[in-house]
Amino acid sequence: MKTFRYLLPFIIFFSIIILLWRGLALHPNQIPSPLLNKSTPQYSLPNLFDANHPTTQKDLLGKVTLVNVWASWCPACAEEHEYLVQLAQEQNINFYGINYKDDSAAALKILKTAGNPYKIVAIDQSGNAAIDWGVYGAPETFIVDKKGIIRYKQIGPITPDIWDNKLKSIVNQLENEN
Amino acid sequence: MIPELGSFAIILALIFALIQFSAGLLIKKIERAREFSVAAASGQFIFLAFAMLCLIISFLNNDMTVVYVREHSHALLPFIYRIGAAWGGHEGSVLLWCVILSGWTMAFIIFNRQHGQLNNYMVSILGFVSTGFLTFLLMTSNPFLRDFPSAPITGDDLTPVLQDPGLIFHPPMLYLGYVGFAIGFAFAIATLLLGKLDKSWARDCRPWIILPWSFLSCGIVLGSWWAYRELGWGGWWFWDPVENASLLPWLSATALIHTLIVCEKRNAFKGWAILLAIVTFSLSLLGTFLVRSGVLVSVHAFASDPTRGIFLLGYLALIIGGALLLYCGRIKHFYQAPEFEIFSRETFLLINGIFLLSAVATIVLGTLYPIILDALDYGKISVGEPYFNTVFVPIILPLLLLMGLAPHVHWGQQAIKPLWNKLRLDIFLSLALGFAGPLLFGFAFHWLAAIGISFSFWIMIATLHFFLRLQTKLDLKYSSMLVAHIGIAIIALGITVNKSYSEERQVKLFPGESVELAGYSFKLENISETKGINYQSLAAQFSIQHFTQKPYSLIAEQRIYSSHDQSLSKPGILANGWRDLYIALGAALPDGSWSVRIYYKPLVRWIWAGGFFLLIGGFLSLLYSWQSRRN
Numbered sequence: 001m002k003t004f005r006y007l008l009p010f011i012i013f014f015s016i017i018i019l020l021w022r023g024l025a026l027h028p029n030q031i032p033s034p035l036l037n038k039s040t041p042q043y044s045l046p047n048l049f050d051a052n053h054p055t056t057q058k059d060l061l062g063k064v065t066l067v068n069v070w071a072s073w074c075p076a077c078a079e080e081h082e083y084l085v086q087l088a089q090e091q092n093i094n095f096y097g098i099n100y101k102d103d104s105a106a107a108l109k110i111l112k113t114a115g116n117p118y119k120i121v122a123i124d125q126s127g128n129a130a131i132d133w134g135v136y137g138a139p140e141t142f143i144v145d146k147k148g149i150i151r152y153k154q155i156g157p158i159t160p161d162i163w164d165n166k167l168k169s170i171v172n173q174l175e176n177e178n
Numbered sequence: 179m180i181p182e183l184g185s186f187a188i189i190l191a192l193i194f195a196l197i198q199f200s201a202g203l204l205i206k207k208i209e210r211a212r213e214f215s216v217a218a219a220s221g222q223f224i225f226l227a228f229a230m231l232c233l234i235i236s237f238l239n240n241d242m243t244v245v246y247v248r249e250h251s252h253a254l255l256p257f258i259y260r261i262g263a264a265w266g267g268h269e270g271s272v273l274l275w276c277v278i279l280s281g282w283t284m285a286f287i288i289f290n291r292q293h294g295q296l297n298n299y300m301v302s303i304l305g306f307v308s309t310g311f312l313t314f315l316l317m318t319s320n321p322f323l324r325d326f327p328s329a330p331i332t333g334d335d336l337t338p339v340l341q342d343p344g345l346i347f348h349p350p351m352l353y354l355g356y357v358g359f360a361i362g363f364a365f366a367i368a369t370l371l372l373g374k375l376d377k378s379w380a381r382d383c384r385p386w387i388i389l390p391w392s393f394l395s396c397g398i399v400l401g402s403w404w405a406y407r408e409l410g411w412g413g414w415w416f417w418d419p420v421e422n423a424s425l426l427p428w429l430s431a432t433a434l435i436h437t438l439i440v441c442e443k444r445n446a447f448k449g450w451a452i453l454l455a456i457v458t459f460s461l462s463l464l465g466t467f468l469v470r471s472g473v474l475v476s477v478h479a480f481a482s483d484p485t486r487g488i489f490l491l492g493y494l495a496l497i498i499g500g501a502l503l504l505y506c507g508r509i510k511h512f513y514q515a516p517e518f519e520i521f522s523r524e525t526f527l528l529i530n531g532i533f534l535l536s537a538v539a540t541i542v543l544g545t546l547y548p549i550i551l552d553a554l555d556y557g558k559i560s561v562g563e564p565y566f567n568t569v570f571v572p573i574i575l576p577l578l579l580l581m582g583l584a585p586h587v588h589w590g591q592q593a594i595k596p597l598w599n600k601l602r603l604d605i606f607l608s609l610a611l612g613f614a615g616p617l618l619f620g621f622a623f624h625w626l627a628a629i630g631i632s633f634s635f636w637i638m639i640a641t642l643h644f645f646l647r648l649q650t651k652l653d654l655k656y657s658s659m660l661v662a663h664i665g666i667a668i669i670a671l672g673i674t675v676n677k678s679y680s681e682e683r684q685v686k687l688f689p690g691e692s693v694e695l696a697g698y699s700f701k702l703e704n705i706s707e708t709k710g711i712n713y714q715s716l717a718a719q720f721s722i723q724h725f726t727q728k729p730y731s732l733i734a735e736q737r738i739y740s741s742h743d744q745s746l747s748k749p750g751i752l753a754n755g756w757r758d759l760y761i762a763l764g765a766a767l768p769d770g771s772w773s774v775r776i777y778y779k780p781l782v783r784w785i786w787a788g789g790f791f792l793l794i795g796g797f798l799s800l801l802y803s804w805q806s807r808r809n
Contacts, residue, residue, distance in 0.1 A: 006505065006506040006509050006510075007506045009453060009456075009457070009502045009505065009506075010499065010502035010503055010505075010506055013460070013498055013499065013502055014495075014499065016464075016542075016546070017491065017494065017495050017499070019546065019549060019550060020467070020471075020491055020546075020549065021491055022549075023546075023549035024471060024487040024488060024491065075249070075334060
């Protein structure tokens with residue numbers, strides 16, 4: 001009985017450790033997107049590459065698209081940029097950019113120097129479209145299927161690890177859907 | 179070149195830490211083991227200080243090839259904040275942690291002149307703690323990692339809230355506090371390993387608890403003052419997980435300091451003191467984990483990386499789990515049957531410890547509750563001020579009563595009647611002041627306020643009574659207790675009056691319009707644009723008038739930092755000893771008016787002033803133990 005009493009601090013401590021260990025696996029920042037399995041929001045934004053033709057949600061139809069929210073001021077975007085270029089060139093992945101609260105000249109400059117993974121880049125200067133998409137910060141990437149329905153949301157940069165283990169299989173599976 | 183030297187210095191420091199750890203345990207000859215571990219500890223300290231210097235130099239040079247510098251500095255960041263920026267992020271603060279631990283180890287080696295197995299074990303344990311943290315630093319958080327960008331970069335800049343002189347002093351002060359408890363921890367573990375306690379144990383140990391406790395008090399107060407000035411919410415304590423992390427070890431260290439008195443004077447409570455020493459440092463480590471792992475969301479939380487969390491948690495489990503198992507196995511040797519009556523100073527000091535640990539438990543519960551719910555899949559919630567105020571106040575109030583009473587109670591046994599005769603005047607006086615005081619100052623009557631104020635005066639009067647009766651000549655003995663207890667009374671008074679009689683208004687003002695609060699009239703004179711080195715600012719000029727006195731002018735700002743596209747409210751504060759007037763400028767409204775929050779905060783400065791009393795009390799106690807050792 002006495003030994004148990006002396007063991008008590010250890011037991012309390014040990015349960016806290018277990019709890020914290022469980023807590024580490026949880027993501028307090030990661031809030032699931034309410035838009036999952038819903039259609040993309042409707043919008044019409046200026047096109048970074050073609051000032052005369054605005055881009056709308058219709059540009060996402062017919063193929064599996066990765067909608068990537070990025071900005072030139074965002075260090076984590078710069079981190080994933082090179083890999084996105086590689087994915088676009090080598091695996092023919094279809095990237096669609098939303099340039100979030102950015103300076104268009106700075107954005108174009110980055111695409112010129114570091115390569116351009118995007119087919120189209122929509123300019124969301126005010127950030128209003130991003131609110132409709134439920135964006136918390138850059139970078140975020142939405143996987144949109146052929147019918148324009150959001151099927152997955154990736155918060156933070158896409159790394160080779162995340163691509164190989166998570167995103168690739170989702171994209172492949174969606175490619176095979178009609 | 180400099181960052182590489184820094185990295186290399188950390189590796190060397192780690193090797194020295196390993197030597198320091200093994201020397202005290204493996205080398206059998208006491209004197210030889212001592213020489214070895216002292217040399218290793220010195221080497222470790224020199225190289226860590228050098229690494230810190232390298233980091234500061236990299237910041238002063240704005241070396242943007244260093245990833246950590248790039249993320250926390252900016253070409254336009256003022257020079258003085260670059261020094262503080264060295265510990266403004268995760269990597270740098272871990273380095274600072276290690277530097278300070280090693281500094282405490284050196285201080286212990288130099289100032290504790292006893293040589294023996296106990297001290298060798300202690301230095302070895304400190305080496306073990308340091309080894310873990312240096313490994314953590316090198317493996318997951320090296321501040322010197324480089325990355326050569328193709329284009330010149332201006333840097334991501336230090337978060338605007340951190341661009342304040344507070345950053346230079348607050349984190350080092352706080353770390354000096356809770357890292358310092360490592361010494362007390364080493365005392366406890368070495369004692370358990372040896373299985374015996376020297377008679378002078380408590381006396382030797384006490385300064386090494388009191389000194390970090392003083393720094394921690396000061397650090398907490400600085401943090402509170404900083405939050406008050408910078409965050410623009412007019413509050414001075416937010417029960418944020420990071421604030422709680424600093425309060426927890428403070429509470430248990432307070433319990434430990436009082437328990438050590440019983441150890442020293444009555445040779446009792448030794449097991450309890452050992453447990454408290456372990457718990458105090460464990461809470462420091464728990465705090466470090468909570469802040470560094472990103473397991474909780476807080477205004478202070480840094481970008482999190484799961485490997486960091488796992489590493490720290492494993493390390494925590496090893497050190498604290500090991501310590502508590504050792505405690506469980508060995509503590510029987512220290513058990514002693516109690517030799518005091520129920521009504522005695524020993525009992526009061528024991529109750530003091532129990533109440534303080536209950537406060538610790540409620541705060542730990544409140545802080546971890548969101549994780550508990552999330553882990554059980556009950557959804558995401560946050561626990562805020564209402565919980566903490568509801569549970570914390572009822573625990574603290576009896577403690578305040580005890581504080582005035584306990585010094586008057588005899589060791590061993592005390593009869594109640596003479597105590598009542600001695601103290602009844604004090605009791606009546608403090609009740610009278612508590613109930614009549616606010617009315618004399620023109621405040622409305624308020625039950626909670628009356629109780630809080632009575633309790634504060636009770637501590638002051640009873641403590642002074644004790645001190646004056648005792649003193650025939652001015653003596654350092656008990657002076658630290660006097661100053662520290664009065665400091666707590668001042669804090670309690672400040673909090674009570676502030677909570678009960680603060681006033682605030684959220685108003686919409688056009689330039690030229692004025693508003694009344696607590697007898698002051700606040701007039702918005704004009705709004706102008708100004709420019710700082712790395713920010714643009716909208717400055718609202720107010721003139722404040724109290725009845726017909728001469729008006730004061732006060733400026734509240736709204737700053738936009740160019741590098742962050744983030745705005746920060748820089749409140750205007752007009753302070754004197756009795757009250758603060760606090761203006762925070764809000765948003766511009768479409769009709770040309772401005773949203774403004776105005777606060778009247780009586781006695782808010784007393785809260786921080788009391789904190790500095792604690793610091794002084796701590797130093798007085800050190801002075802006394804130094805003096806009595808020389809005699």
